Every structure is written in C-alpha cells, then in structure tokens.
Amino acid sequence: MMLRYAFQTVRDRKAGFLGAFVALLCAAALVTACGTLLETGLRGKIGTERYAATPVLVSADQNVHETTVKEKKGKTKTKHKAKPVAERAWLPAAALDAVRSVPGVERAVPELTFQAVPLVKAGSAAKPTYGHAWASAALTPFTLAEGRAPQGADEVVVDRALAARAALKPGSELAVQSTGEPKTYRVSGIATTPRGDLAQQSALFFGEAEAQRLAARDGQVSAIGVLPRPGVDAGELAGRIEQALKGTTAATAQVATGDERGPVEFLDAAGARIKLVSMGGAMGGTSLLVAILVVVGTFALSVQQRHRELALLRAIAATPRQLRRMIGREALLVGLAAGIAGSFAGLPLAAWLYGRFVDSGVVPTALERTAGIFPMFAAVGASLLGAWAAARITGRRIARIRPAEALAEAALEARWPSWIRTALGMLLLAGGAVLVVVLASLRTEPASTPVTFLAVVVLAGAVSLLGPLLVRGATALLAGPLRLAGAGGHLATANLRGNATRMASAVTPLALLVGMTCTVLFITPTLGDAARAQAHDGIRAGWVLAAQGPGVTAEAADRIRRTPGVEAATEIVHTSVRVGLVKYGAQGVTPAGLTRTWDPRVTGGSLAGFGEGNAAVSELAADQLGLKPGSPLRLTLGDGTPVTLTVSAVYARGLGFGDLTLPHALVAAHVDNPLAGSVLVAAEPGVGRDQLAAAVRGYPGVAVLSARDADEVRAERQDAGAEINLLAMGLVLAFTAVAVVNTLAMSTAERVREFAMLRLAGAKRRQVLRMLRAEAVAVVLIGVVLGSGIALAVLTAFSVGMTGVAAPAVLPVAYAVVVGVAGLLALAATALPGRVALRVPPVDVATAKG
Numbered sequence: 001m002m003l004r005y006a007f008q009t010v011r012d013r014k015a016g017f018l019g020a021f022v023a024l025l026c027a028a029a030l031v032t033a034c035g036t037l038l039e040t041g042l043r044g045k046i047g048t049e050r051y052a053a054t055p056v057l058v059s060a061d062q063n064v065h066e067t068t069v070k071e072k073k074g075k076t077k078t079k080h081k082a083k084p085v086a087e088r089a090w091l092p093a094a095a096l097d098a099v100r101s102v103p104g105v106e107r108a109v110p111e112l113t114f115q116a117v118p119l120v121k122a123g124s125a126a127k128p129t130y131g132h133a134w135a136s137a138a139l140t141p142f143t144l145a146e147g148r149a150p151q152g153a154d155e156v157v158v159d160r161a162l163a164a165r166a167a168l169k170p171g172s173e174l175a176v177q178s179t180g181e182p183k184t185y186r187v188s189g190i191a192t193t194p195r196g197d198l199a200q201q202s203a204l205f206f207g208e209a210e211a212q213r214l215a216a217r218d219g220q221v222s223a224i225g226v227l228p229r230p231g232v233d234a235g236e237l238a239g240r241i242e243q244a245l246k247g248t249t250a251a252t253a254q255v256a257t258g259d260e261r262g263p264v265e266f267l268d269a270a271g272a273r274i275k276l277v278s279m280g281g282a283m284g285g286t287s288l289l290v291a292i293l294v295v296v297g298t299f300a301l302s303v304q305q306r307h308r309e310l311a312l313l314r315a316i317a318a319t320p321r322q323l324r325r326m327i328g329r330e331a332l333l334v335g336l337a338a339g340i341a342g343s344f345a346g347l348p349l350a351a352w353l354y355g356r357f358v359d360s361g362v363v364p365t366a367l368e369r370t371a372g373i374f375p376m377f378a379a380v381g382a383s384l385l386g387a388w389a390a391a392r393i394t395g396r397r398i399a400r401i402r403p404a405e406a407l408a409e410a411a412l413e414a415r416w417p418s419w420i421r422t423a424l425g426m427l428l429l430a431g432g433a434v435l436v437v438v439l440a441s442l443r444t445e446p447a448s449t450p451v452t453f454l455a456v457v458v459l460a461g462a463v464s465l466l467g468p469l470l471v472r473g474a475t476a477l478l479a480g481p482l483r484l485a486g487a488g489g490h491l492a493t494a495n496l497r498g499n500a501t502r503m504a505s506a507v508t509p510l511a512l513l514v515g516m517t518c519t520v521l522f523i524t525p526t527l528g529d530a531a532r533a534q535a536h537d538g539i540r541a542g543w544v545l546a547a548q549g550p551g552v553t554a555e556a557a558d559r560i561r562r563t564p565g566v567e568a569a570t571e572i573v574h575t576s577v578r579v580g581l582v583k584y585g586a587q588g589v590t591p592a593g594l595t596r597t598w599d600p601r602v603t604g605g606s607l608a609g610f611g612e613g614n615a616a617v618s619e620l621a622a623d624q625l626g627l628k629p630g631s632p633l634r635l636t637l638g639d640g641t642p643v644t645l646t647v648s649a650v651y652a653r654g655l656g657f658g659d660l661t662l663p664h665a666l667v668a669a670h671v672d673n674p675l676a677g678s679v680l681v682a683a684e685p686g687v688g689r690d691q692l693a694a695a696v697r698g699y700p701g702v703a704v705l706s707a708r709d710a711d712e713v714r715a716e717r718q719d720a721g722a723e724i725n726l727l728a729m730g731l732v733l734a735f736t737a738v739a740v741v742n743t744l745a746m747s748t749a750e751r752v753r754e755f756a757m758l759r760l761a762g763a764k765r766r767q768v769l770r771m772l773r774a775e776a777v778a779v780v781l782i783g784v785v786l787g788s789g790i791a792l793a794v795l796t797a798f799s800v801g802m803t804g805v806a807a808p809a810v811l812p813v814a815y816a817v818v819v820g821v822a823g824l825l826a827l828a829a830t831a832l833p834g835r836v837a838l839r840v841p842p843v844d845v846a847t848a849k850g
Contacts, residue, residue, distance in 0.1 A: 019746035020331075023298040024338030024387055025345065026735045027291035028379040032346025033353055033731060034284035035375025040354065041276030045368045046262030046269045049198045054109075054139045055234035056226035058099060058241060059264045060089035061252040064578045064636045083583065084274065086576040087638035087672050088113070088267055090220040095250035099224050102244045104232040111136045111223040114215040115673050116204045117550045118158075119175040119182060119700055120166040129162065129202040131178060133211035139225040140193050142203065146170055147189030150207045156185040157205040161197040163190045175700070176204065177550045178214040179674050182700060200266065200366045216674070223264060234258075262366070269366040276363060279728055282450055287732050289457040292386060293512065294739040297464055297505050298746070299331065299390035327391045335387025339380035346379060347371060349731070356727055425465030432459035439797040443620050445527065452798050453729075456519050459790045460512040467504025472497065474782045482774055495775055503775070506747050507783045509739040510822055514787025516736060517818050518810075519794055520729045525809035526799050527655070528718035534656025536711055541570070541597040541680035543692055544710040549701025551675020556699040557590075560679065563695045565687035568593025571676035573667050575638040577660060579625055584635075586660040588667025597680035600651035600661070605629030607649050615645040616661040618654025622647075635660070637670040655803065678710070737825060744779075744829035748772065748837065755834075756842035765838055769831070776830040780823045787822075 051057050063082040070077045099108045116131030134149050134157060142159065147170035150157055156176065158168055168174060172187045191205065206214065215222075228237050238255040245253050256264050263270035313323060350371070357363040435455035442448040463470065475497050482493045495503070545552050545560065552571070561569045573588045589598065591611040603619060606629075610616065615633050617625070627633060631647045645662070668674035681692065693704045705713070726733075755768055795808035 028342025038280030339383030510783025
C-alpha cells in the first residue's frame with residue numbers, strides 16, 4: 001500500500017520532488033566523474049609504443065622498498081611497502097650477458113633512453129623527444145625509409161614525424177640539446193614504423209658510442225629488450241629471465257610483458273596513476289561529504305514543505321512505521337531515477353575533466369582514460385543510499401510525534417530546533433574546532449590538504465544543524481537595517497524569525513559555497529606567497545640565468561663565471577629523493593661561492609666547506625628525521641641510488657628552497673635531465689643585463705633575468721598551481737552552486753499560498769517582491785559571513801602549520817568575485833521563482849483544493 005502511495009505521490013508532486021531529484025542527479029554525476037578518475041588511476045592502460053615489437057622487457061626496479069617486522073602477542077607480522085622514485089632507474093650493463101644466456105632468448109638488445117631535444121621551432125603539436133642507440137631500433141621496430149644508419153659521432157637518424165615537422169631530409173643539419181652542450185648533427189636517415197608515427201614521443205637515433213656519451217651512464221642501460229625464439233611463450237621466458245637474474249647485480253630487475261611494458265616506457269604516466277588515485281580519492285571523498293550535506297538539506301526542505309500532508313496522514317491513523325516506509329520509498333524512487341540519469345551524465349563530465357588534466361600537464365596522454373561501469377554502479381548506489389538516509393533522517397521527527405502535535409507543527413514552525421539536532425550541531429562544531437587545531441600542527445602539504453577540506457565540510461555541517469539558531473541570532477542583528485526597507489523589510493524580518501528552519505536550509509549551501517571556494521582559491525597563494533617571500537629574502541644574487549629550453553649547460557655557467565665583474569654563479573638542479581619511504585624535495589647546488597648567491601638562513605652548523613659528501617636540511621626535515629649538524633643522512637636519490645651524507649647545516653627557509661640541499665655533482669649524475677634549471681649570478685655593481693646576456697648569447701634557451709623578473713616567474717608558476725587546484729575541486733564548487741540555486745528556488749516556489757494570502761491582505765506585488773529581495777539579501781549576508789568565517793579559520797590554521805605564521809593570503813578581487821557570484825545566484829534563484837509564483841491570481845490560490 002505504501003509503495004503504491006509513494007508512486008502516486010511522486011507522480012502527482014513532480015515539482016515538489018524536482019529539487020531533490022536535481023540534487024541527487026548532480027551528486028551521482030559527481031561521484032561518476034570522480035570514480036572514473038579513480039578507476040583510471042587504478043586500472044588505466046599505459047600502452048607501449050617504443051617497445052611494441054618487444055615481447056619481454058627487462059628494466060630496473062623503479063621503487064624504494066621497506067620491510068618492517070613487528071612482534072605482537074607472540075605473532076610476527078611482516079609488512080612490505082614500496083614507493084616509486086622520481087627519475088629513471090638504470091640497470092647494470094652486466095645483466096645483458098645473464099639475459100642472453102637464458103634458453104629461449106633469440107636476441108637481447110640493450111636500450112639507452114635519454115633526453116635529446118631538437119633545437120627547432122616546436123609548434124603546437126610538439127612531443128617529447130628521446131635519444132637512443134640505432135642498435136635498439138628493432139625494439140619498435142624502426143626501419144629506414146630514407147638514407148642510412150648513423151655511422152659517425154656527428155650523424156643522427158630522425159623519425160618521420162619529426163622530419164616532417166622540422167622539414168628535415170638526409171643531409172640536413174640538426175642541432176640537438178641532450179645532457180650536455182648542444183651539438184649539430186647531420187641527418188643520415190629518416191626512420192618509420194609499420195604502425196605509423198609514434199603518438200606520444202619522437203625518437204632520435206645515434207651511433208652506439210655517441211649514444212653512450214650522451215646518456216652519460218657508463219656501464220648501465222635503461223632497459224633490455226628481449227626477442228624470444230619462435231614458439232617460445234613470452235610469459236614463460238619472463239619467468240626464466242627472473243630466475244637467471246637472481247644472485248646477479250640486477251637481482252631486483254623487473255621483467256615485464258604485455259601491458260606491463262607501458263609503465264616501463266612512460267614513467268610519468270606510471271606516476272600519474274598514483275596522482276590520479278590520490279586526486280580522485282580526495283575529490284570523491286570531499287564530493288561525497290558535500291553531497292550528503294546538500295542532499296540531506298534538500299530532503300529536509302522537501303519534507304518540511306509536506307508537513308501538512310504528512311500531519312493529515314498521521315491524523316487519519318497512519319502509523320509512524322508506515323509514514324517512514326512511504327517517505328523512504330519515495331526517496332528510493334527519486335534516488336533511482338536521479339542515480340541512473342546522473343551516472344550517465346557523469347561520463348562526459350569525467351571525459352571533460354580528464355581532458356583538462358591532460359591539457360594542464362597533470363596527466364600525460366599515455367595514460368588512457370578508463371570508462372568502466374563500476375563508477376556508474378557506485379553512483380547509483382550512493383544516490384539510493386543517500387536518498388534513503390536523507391529521507392529517514394529528515395522524516396524522523398514528523399513520523400514520531402502524535403497526530404495532534406503534527407497538525408500543530410504543520411500550521412506553525414517550531415520555535416526551537418530539537419535538542420538532538422542542537423546536540424549534533426554542537427558535536428560537529430567541536431569536531432571542526434578539533435580539526436582546525438590539528439591542522440595548525442601539520443607541517444606537510446600532503447597531510448594538511450585533506451584535513452583542510454574536511455574541516456570546511458564539518459564546519460558547514462555544524463552550520464546546517466545549528467542553522468535555525470544562527471538565523472534567529474543574525475535576524476536580531478539585521479532587524480534594524482531591514483526595517484529601513486519599508487513594509488517589505490518588516491515582512492522579511494517576520495519571515496526570518498518565524499521560518500528560521502526554512503531560511504537555514506538556504507544559508508547552509510551558501511556558507512558551504514563561500515567557505516569551500518575561498519579555501520580552494522586561497523590555499524595555494526597562502527603557501528606560495530610564503531615560499532616566494534623566503535626565496536626572495538634568501539637569494540642574494542642580483543641576476544638569474546633561466547632555462548627556456550631543456551636547461552642551462554655547465555659551459556654556459558662557466559662562461560658567466562669568467563665574465564668580468566661576476567663574483568659567483570651557482571647552478572641549481574631540482575629533483576626529489578626519499579629518506580626511507582618519505583619523499584622530500586631536493587636541490588643540487590654548486591658549492592663554489594654558494595654563500596655569495598644564496599642565504600637559506602642557517603640556524604645550525606655552517607655552509608662553509610659545503611661540498612662532496614655533505615647535505616643541508618630544512619628545520620622541518622631535521623625535526624622529522626631527528627637530524628642535526630654532523631648527523632649521517634641516509635637517502636635514496638632520484639634514480640634509486642642509495643647514498644649516505646653528513647649533515648653540515650640546518651636552515652629555516654625550507655619553503656623557499658626545499659627540504660634538502662645536496663651537492664650539484666651528486667644530484668646531476670642521478671637525474672634524467674642534469675642541466676641546471678637556473679643559475680644564480682652575483683655580480684659587482686655596474687654589471688648589467690646586457691653584459692651578462694652577451695656572455696651567454698651563443699647558448700640557446702638561456703635568458704638573463706633580474707631577481708625581480710625571476711620572482712614574477714615564480715608567481716606565474718604559483719598561479720598555474722592554483723588553477724590546477726581550482727580545476728580539481730571545480731566540480732564540487734559547481735555542485736555546491738547548483739545546490740544554492742536549487743534550495744532557494746525550492747524554498748521560494750513552495751510559498752505560493754503565502755504570497756496569495758499577503759496579496760489578499762492588501763500587500764502589493766512590488767511589496768512582496770521587495771520582501772523577497774530583503775530576505776535574499778539577509779540570507780546572502782548570513783551565508784557569506786558564516787562561509788567567510790569558516791574559510792578564515794581553516795586558512796589561518798593551514799598558514800600556521802605550513803608557514804609558522806597566521807597570515808593567510810586573501811586576494812581582494814577574487815573574494816569580491818566569490819561574494820558577488822554568490823549574491824547573484826541567491827537573488828536570481830529567489831526573484832525568478834517569486835515572479836512566477838506571483839503571476840497566479842491570489843483568489844485562485846486561496847480557493848484551490850489542497
């Protein structure tokens with residue numbers, strides 16, 4: 001019976017359920033989009049290109065491993081953990097002999113992969129370019145379409161796509177910037193593959209000796225491609241190779257077949273998987289919390305609008321159980337329809353979001369997007385569960401009270417919210433305060449970011465539950481200014497006081513929108529401004545050589561050092577290392593004249609004599625790792641090489657210069673791109689840009705910037721990071737904005753009878769509209785103040801934890817735009833439904849049945 005009545009209610013009250021349907025549809029679309037990103041990170045295919053004709057591929061282990069053994073209650077528990085390194089790990093070349101000796105191996109081909117950038121006009125379709133030895137061309141396979149193989153140290157073979165883009169042919173000259181100084185080669189041939197051009201990269205092939213010189217990895221190879229003998233199964237051969245390598249210097253080597261070859265070729269795509277899992281999980285978790293908050297608020301408003309109907313059902317002997325079942329089944333019907341529609345709507349949303357991540361460089365194109373059915377099922381399930389739970393929570397009170405009380409509550413809103421609601425609100429408020437305190441103690445971005453957004457949602461949840469009390473308190477403060485609006489202001493004040501619960505349902509999404517948007521917009525500038533300030537204060541050099549291409553070569557830096565008037569030049573190359581399994585940003589610096597160009601504000605030890613075997617660490621890293629000057633520091637470099645260094649100094653400006661500073665020669669020998677990203681130049685007064693630019697004019701891709709110009713470049717990079725954060729959370733913000741419009745439109749549209757009674761009592765149409773505008777302005781003010789307070793508390797705690805000072809960065813123009821957009825959404829969502837409602841003659845409304 002209740003199911004039939006639920007069907008009838010949904011059919012006859014489509015407009016009443018529309019708001020809940022829209023909220024659930026948006027939530028399902030959001031879950032599908034975030035779930036697709038998460039599934040792409042977990043299961044997204046990374047197809048191979050370079051090794052398409054290589055059934056078995058041997059490569060070095062790209063992970064750092066840690067094993068912990070714990071004794072608990074007489075039982076031994078062993079845990080193995082692994083984290084990826086930042087650069088390409090290399091194999092010892094001696095492993096080649098072990099692989100060739102395995103039965104079933106037809107041919108084992110050593111592979112060298114290194115940076116090799118052709119110095120040509122890139123164009124919009126430029127792809128990453130890598131150098132290889134011509135002997136490994138068979139791994140794709142590349143064959144000559146024109147010309148011949150490279151025979152000397154000054155010859156190169158290019159692929160067909162690069163030849164077409166740069167208008168190259170056999171005999172053309174091509175300048176290439178690799179791991180050292182630029183060199184001009186003669187194109188000896190043009191190569192192609194049976195499958196056409198490579199989609200993700202371009203390839204340059206050199207002679208064997210020249211490739212080894214450019215790779216700068218004596219006695220090492222990046223991989224070994226294995227071609228099995230006819231009839232030999234690739235999987236079985238891979239197992240034999242793994243056994244053969246045990247006990248050798250390549251015992252930890254990884255042997256890949258099939259789709260496992262792609263991550264070996266595209267290391268950035270393999271790393272993007274982890275990033276997508278983290279990003280998709282964070283977005284999905286935040287989305288679910290926001291969706292729960294919004295959907296519960298929407299259903300609360302929907303049930304509140306039906307209090308009279310539900311009270312009548314109680315009055316004619318409907319039991320609480322029957323009422324709960326009816327409300328729950330109505331919710332399930334709406335949730336099912338919204339979940340199915342939203343799951344399909346989420347697929348193009350996921351494709352758009354994935355495309356934006358690819359365009360911004362967060363995700364490489366080599367990682368293919370997965371469009372499975374699991375996120376869609378999860379979205380439908382979440383929609384059903386969310387609708388049912390929201391209906392049960394919001395219908396609990398009306399279903400439990402006695403029939404006479406139900407009719408009384410339907411006629412007049414309760415003056416005070418239930419004690420359970422107030423207690424839960426206070427509990428959430430206390431929880432939010434605890435999260436803010438915890439946030440102020442977190443000093444790493446990976447730890448603080450999820451707590452930041454969780455704190456915003458929890459505090460917004462507290463606002464939702466305590467909303468009626470907050471609205472009543474705010475109304476007492478706004479009563480005076482509202483009365484200045486005349487009769488409309490008096491009516492708005494009365495409505496705010498008498499319908500605080502309804503008004504609170506509109507305040508909550510507004511507060512969440514303002515709080516979440518301000519947090520997303522200002523979290524990156526808060527951290528970035530502190531880092532820029534530290535870098536600005538710590539760079540003593542007046543000039544910076546900046547790389548506009550692959551990097552600044554050592555010869556260019558030496559040329560600057562020999563320039564008259566130059567006192568010191570410090571080359572800087574960046575990477576990341578792991579201490580244990582913990583990842584730290586690191587920089588390599590040339591020791592000569594270091595204190596003349598760079599001041600990280602040393603608080604322990606000294607940079608005097610900094611050089612081979614030394615490391616300087618930030619105060620944060622020193623605290624986390626228990627280090628002090630003289631302590632040994634065991635770490636794993638970017639390519640997986642373990643080293644032990646001695647801490648010579650501890651410095652305070654870790655945000656500006658990274659947590660670890662190492663000797664340049666050590667870092668450059670273990671990164672994919674050993675060229676300096678920048679060179680700090682300290683010069684005597686009178687040495688200007690023109691003199692320095694003339695010294696490096698013969699080195700392509702090197703620009704001379706003043707310290708101020710370099711700071712502006714850092715600011716541009718910071719803005720790019722803020723755009724990525726906004727993109728990642730943009731769907732959540734858009735959903736919240738839709739919730740604002742949806743809730744206000746629902747709240748206004750159901751007041752047709754109220755407007756008719758006001759009209760019949762003598763109020764004019766413009767007075768009713770003025771009342772609506774006054775209410776909307778009050779709701780916007782309350783929502784903006786609460787949302788701004790939430791954002792300020794959270795951002796201040798984030799700033800204290802990450803920078804040590806309570807100085808959140810608030811951009812006035814951006815904040816004004818946020819408030820302006822929130823206000824426009826609220827006014828539009830109130831005025832348009834209000835005008836539609838006022839078109840109905842009041843007499844018709846008053847005499848209508850039901």
